[in-house]
Amino acid sequence: MNAALQGLITILLGVGGCVAYYTLSNLLVDTLLFPARGPHQARNIRRANLVRPWLFLAPALFVLAVYLAYPVIETLRLSLSERVAGDGSRFVGFANYVQMLSESKFREAMRNNLLWLVVVPAAATAFGLLAARLTDRIRWGSLAKSLIFMPMAISFVGAAVIFKLIYDFRPPGQAQIGALNALVLFLGGSEPRAWLTMPLWNNFFLMAVLVWIQTGFAMVILSAALRGIPEETIEAAIIDGAGPFQLFFRIQVPQIRGTIAVVWTTITVVVLKIFDIVFAMTNGQWGTQVLANYMYDKLFRAGDWGVGSASAVVLMLLVTPILVWNVANARREMR
Amino acid sequence: MASLELKQLTKAYADVDILHGLDLHIGEGEFVVFVGPSGCGKSTLLRMIAGLETISAGELWIGGRRVNEVPPSERGIAMVFQSYALYPHMTVFDNMAFGLRIAKVPKAEISARVREVAQVLQLTPVLERLPKALSGGQRQRVAIGRAIVRQPAVFLFDEPLSNLDAALRVATRIEIARLKERLPGTTMIYVTHDQVEAMTLADRIVVLSAGRIEQVGTPLELYRRPANLFVARFIGSPAMNIFDARVGHGGAATCTAAGDTEIRLLTAGETPAAGSPLKLGVRPEHLEFAAGGPALLSGVVSLVESLGEVTNVYLDVPGTDEPVVARLAGSQSLRRGDTVALTADPAAMHWFDADGRAIRPSELPAD
Amino acid sequence: MPEIAGRRSALGWALNLSALALVLLWTFPTAGLLVSSFRTADQIAGSGWWRAMVPADRNLILRAAPPAAQREHEGLFVLEGNLFDEADAPRAAISAFGVSSRAIDAHRPGTTAELRNGERIEVAANGDYRHSSAQAMQGRRGQRVFVTATIAPSFTLDNYRHVLLDPHNVEGMSRAFFNTLTVTIPATIIPILVAAFAAYALAWMAFPGRALLVAAIVGLLVVPLQLALIPLLKLHNDLGIGKGYVGVWLAHTGFGLPLAIYLLRNYMVGLPREIIENARVDGASELQIFVRIVLPLSFPALASFAIFQFLWTWNDLLVALVFLIDSSGETTVMTKNLLELLGTRGGNWEILATSAFVSIALPLLVFFSLQRYLVRGLLAGSVKGG
Ligand SMILES: Nc1ncnc2c1ncn2[C@@H]1O[C@H](COP(=O)(O)OP(=O)(O)O)[C@@H](O)[C@H]1O
Numbered sequence A: 001m002n003a004a005l006q007g008l009i010t011i012l013l014g015v016g017g018c019v020a021y022y023t024l025s026n027l028l029v030d031t032l033l034f035p036a037r038g039p040h041q042a043r044n045i046r047r048a049n050l051v052r053p054w055l056f057l058a059p060a061l062f063v064l065a066v067y068l069a070y071p072v073i074e075t076l077r078l079s080l081s082e083r084v085a086g087d088g089s090r091f092v093g094f095a096n097y098v099q100m101l102s103e104s105k106f107r108e109a110m111r112n113n114l115l116w117l118v119v120v121p122a123a124a125t126a127f128g129l130l131a132a133r134l135t136d137r138i139r140w141g142s143l144a145k146s147l148i149f150m151p152m153a154i155s156f157v158g159a160a161v162i163f164k165l166i167y168d169f170r171p172p173g174q175a176q177i178g179a180l181n182a183l184v185l186f187l188g189g190s191e192p193r194a195w196l197t198m199p200l201w202n203n204f205f206l207m208a209v210l211v212w213i214q215t216g217f218a219m220v221i222l223s224a225a226l227r228g229i230p231e232e233t234i235e236a237a238i239i240d241g242a243g244p245f246q247l248f249f250r251i252q253v254p255q256i257r258g259t260i261a262v263v264w265t266t267i268t269v270v271v272l273k274i275f276d277i278v279f280a281m282t283n284g285q286w287g288t289q290v291l292a293n294y295m296y297d298k299l300f301r302a303g304d305w306g307v308g309s310a311s312a313v314v315l316m317l318l319v320t321p322i323l324v325w326n327v328a329n330a331r332r333e334m335r
Numbered sequence B: 001m002a003s004l005e006l007k008q009l010t011k012a013y014a015d016v017d018i019l020h021g022l023d024l025h026i027g028e029g030e031f032v033v034f035v036g037p038s039g040c041g042k043s044t045l046l047r048m049i050a051g052l053e054t055i056s057a058g059e060l061w062i063g064g065r066r067v068n069e070v071p072p073s074e075r076g077i078a079m080v081f082q083s084y085a086l087y088p089h090m091t092v093f094d095n096m097a098f099g100l101r102i103a104k105v106p107k108a109e110i111s112a113r114v115r116e117v118a119q120v121l122q123l124t125p126v127l128e129r130l131p132k133a134l135s136g137g138q139r140q141r142v143a144i145g146r147a148i149v150r151q152p153a154v155f156l157f158d159e160p161l162s163n164l165d166a167a168l169r170v171a172t173r174i175e176i177a178r179l180k181e182r183l184p185g186t187t188m189i190y191v192t193h194d195q196v197e198a199m200t201l202a203d204r205i206v207v208l209s210a211g212r213i214e215q216v217g218t219p220l221e222l223y224r225r226p227a228n229l230f231v232a233r234f235i236g237s238p239a240m241n242i243f244d245a246r247v248g249h250g251g252a253a254t255c256t257a258a259g260d261t262e263i264r265l266l267t268a269g270e271t272p273a274a275g276s277p278l279k280l281g282v283r284p285e286h287l288e289f290a291a292g293g294p295a296l297l298s299g300v301v302s303l304v305e306s307l308g309e310v311t312n313v314y315l316d317v318p319g320t321d322e323p324v325v326a327r328l329a330g331s332q333s334l335r336r337g338d339t340v341a342l343t344a345d346p347a348a349m350h351w352f353d354a355d356g357r358a359i360r361p362s363e364l365p366a367d
Numbered sequence C: 001m002p003e004i005a006g007r008r009s010a011l012g013w014a015l016n017l018s019a020l021a022l023v024l025l026w027t028f029p030t031a032g033l034l035v036s037s038f039r040t041a042d043q044i045a046g047s048g049w050w051r052a053m054v055p056a057d058r059n060l061i062l063r064a065a066p067p068a069a070q071r072e073h074e075g076l077f078v079l080e081g082n083l084f085d086e087a088d089a090p091r092a093a094i095s096a097f098g099v100s101s102r103a104i105d106a107h108r109p110g111t112t113a114e115l116r117n118g119e120r121i122e123v124a125a126n127g128d129y130r131h132s133s134a135q136a137m138q139g140r141r142g143q144r145v146f147v148t149a150t151i152a153p154s155f156t157l158d159n160y161r162h163v164l165l166d167p168h169n170v171e172g173m174s175r176a177f178f179n180t181l182t183v184t185i186p187a188t189i190i191p192i193l194v195a196a197f198a199a200y201a202l203a204w205m206a207f208p209g210r211a212l213l214v215a216a217i218v219g220l221l222v223v224p225l226q227l228a229l230i231p232l233l234k235l236h237n238d239l240g241i242g243k244g245y246v247g248v249w250l251a252h253t254g255f256g257l258p259l260a261i262y263l264l265r266n267y268m269v270g271l272p273r274e275i276i277e278n279a280r281v282d283g284a285s286e287l288q289i290f291v292r293i294v295l296p297l298s299f300p301a302l303a304s305f306a307i308f309q310f311l312w313t314w315n316d317l318l319v320a321l322v323f324l325i326d327s328s329g330e331t332t333v334m335t336k337n338l339l340e341l342l343g344t345r346g347g348n349w350e351i352l353a354t355s356a357f358v359s360i361a362l363p364l365l366v367f368f369s370l371q372r373y374l375v376r377g378l379l380a381g382s383v384k385g386g
């Protein structure tokens, strides 16, 4: 298999190259440039220690700069320009943004993204909290956790297939093999429906897929936080006569507010970038467009880099508050 | 095999001075203990000697060589950490051999040296185990063995016993005392905040407080002639009782707290001017029943601790804030609420001037 | 919570039942996929997958043997045999049969049905039949018989054979499987290596700007990779890499690095300082400390990230679409293949379910066997708040 061979060679080259780089550069510094002996031993050691962190960091910084930092700036530039014949581009100010705002598909994408942003983190966190609370107190809790956590390993496309089977629609009279339609008929519904084409509602059916995937993540983190609560506070509340619900909502949940916020924001970032599920299940038809899919449409179907980049910048702006919050937290923690 | 010389050694972390210009000479083969309350800079000083902290100012000499900028591995030192710092992923053997392997010592020699040390420390049966499969005492011995294998000129210990339970602590203390006998030429520096460890192990004790050396001396010197109030209170258990006093006339002093008793002030040098404040220190074990004679102080018993061979009696004495402690021989039939009168031999009293410096009693035998 | 006096077990039951309900709800979708992948197209279309486990009444159209096989016996022309065997179908218990499409359950098994022109057919419950006629039977095909049979649950591996092993199946998953593996392995190993060195420097070396770098990496953690698509595609084209494995490896390395550095640094910072200092006293150089002490001790964090990155690259669609898959389609990955099937084979659930299950099998295996490390990584990786 040609590709496999190429892969093997890449691994060897990549790993070997990295190892060679780190070993040789350190050797160079330690033996040739600043040998730790001789009359200047002290000075050389100091200098070597000044240089060494950057030897360790250089490859990572290089990759980060090229693959993340540069694209952010370049996308910003592209969003303010338009492609001209040849390989050039021309500065057009905010024209791309103006055009984007005038498109109804973009407004639809914004509306849907906001809907996703409200529903998915809330639902996944709530289900996660419920699952954490339920599974923490039962004998087979770790098995239950595994099973609820499992969707996390499934690709968005795989999950899309799984849920398409659930939402499957057969004309009235045929056996309904989609679980949702079968359930509706079983409960006395009059006729099966094509769920993914019902305007507005179909958005919620797509969101259910992501909630299904993300609940396990929320559960794992929140369950760890719940178990980290000092047992004494719970025992004190029990002695004070708190019932199970009061215990949960008045004693436990307030103590893990910080963790809930972390879970919420982490899922929010996932939601903002959501692409595969919509792409695979509806491709933005029937009023289900979202930003990332809109952007993909613009970039790779319409070939409109200006508007595509502009929508990417909108995406970036939407995650910026979370970015700032995370950085502030991290800095506080380092101190 | 090496002496140490600290010359105005200073450590500062971003403007904050942690150690203020320390001067100290440590002789070859000496066992020196750094003792002081926690946070006073003992570990910092030890780590500067090891080369794990940079030296902000001053000089450090080991074995006649200035080592300010020499990396740790070339200073001829070995260090035993408080947490043992065993490599968790290596067997006992590999833990002890690691330094030798780095130094490219031949395989056969590594094996011989490690096995010899393991023999001495009774680690031979556990050589192939990982640290997590060892008991606390064994881990401690591996940490010590790992240091011995390197045949250092200077041994550094940073509170090596503080993670052990009481019984093991005594056993390991004895082990370290034996180690000192077995390696007579090796200089050892030992950090602790526990004065019992310091008194039992040290040839000389260095008392540190807030980044300064308060006193250097043999354990008995520190006990008998503390240079200042800090050392007086730090060495000895229970701690020395301190009373306010005032210089009177004719070579006498009145102790205000002890009912204005007149006490003959025994000083070697000049007597402070009459009326100037003093502190009087009396160790609990030097207090005894007045038995009809003139009492130094009298008070009401508030607590009795019977330890069998001695009894600690806590007294509320009018005019003093803290209870006065007396350590009386044998078991005593005292009860809470009894009134007791105590006295002490003037020769066993310690006097300190207003700045807390000791005023040396002239008639105490200078041993 | 410990057992507390006076708390009733009724609560315990409610807890167990609610947990069970939640677990069933969460496993139901995947179970549907798994079960469907073992059913034939007919079975899938005939009943919901949740019925697959129980015997089901099905209406089948079977045929007796063609007239060519008739024998003459005591003046009668006779065809004998078993309806299921004729149709090559698994045997089942017949509860009713009929000979006309308007009355498919007119006769009970064991009775005889009259056909036109005086022919008769007798069908037993096990499918044995006896078709007789006074004159020689005409025609090429055998007599149609409608039966209502109780079919025992049955499953087949044919779907997997078709999807994985059939060399003529151009939509098969086997090539995509290997392509995905080819993407995944270098894209997992290389970022780990690069990140580990950087994480060590950020955790254990003092240099100006360290705090700033750590903050920058926390920031990069949430940058949407959508921003990188066009600039990087341009860059790859300018460099001559174009679309292909090299590009996708590089892209995955870049996108995975912030999390890798962040996870590993957090873990390494927690290693006991004294162990590292002891190695320094032992004379180890920075590189030796890193390779022989820090790297082995960081194994749990390395494993966590490896699992994350593996799952992420295996399940990725967008990066593969943009940086890997060219118009030849030679380098398609499983997610892309699945997507195509969704478009072209939307109703063929046996193919779709099987292909989807093939694509999620390895991640599920990794997930269940290494879950411990995954959980640990998640706990370390979520930026702690408040
Ligand atoms: N890296 C550092 N930055 C600033 N201050 C420090 C640092 N390390 C130690 N200190 C301070 O130095 C003092 C001495 O610490 P240490 O030597 O560990 O004390 P000890 O070992 O005697 O308990 C303490 O007050 C501590 O807060």
Ligand SMILES: [Mg+2]
Pocket (backbone or CB within 6 Å): B042, B043, B044, B159
């Ligand atoms: Mg200390």
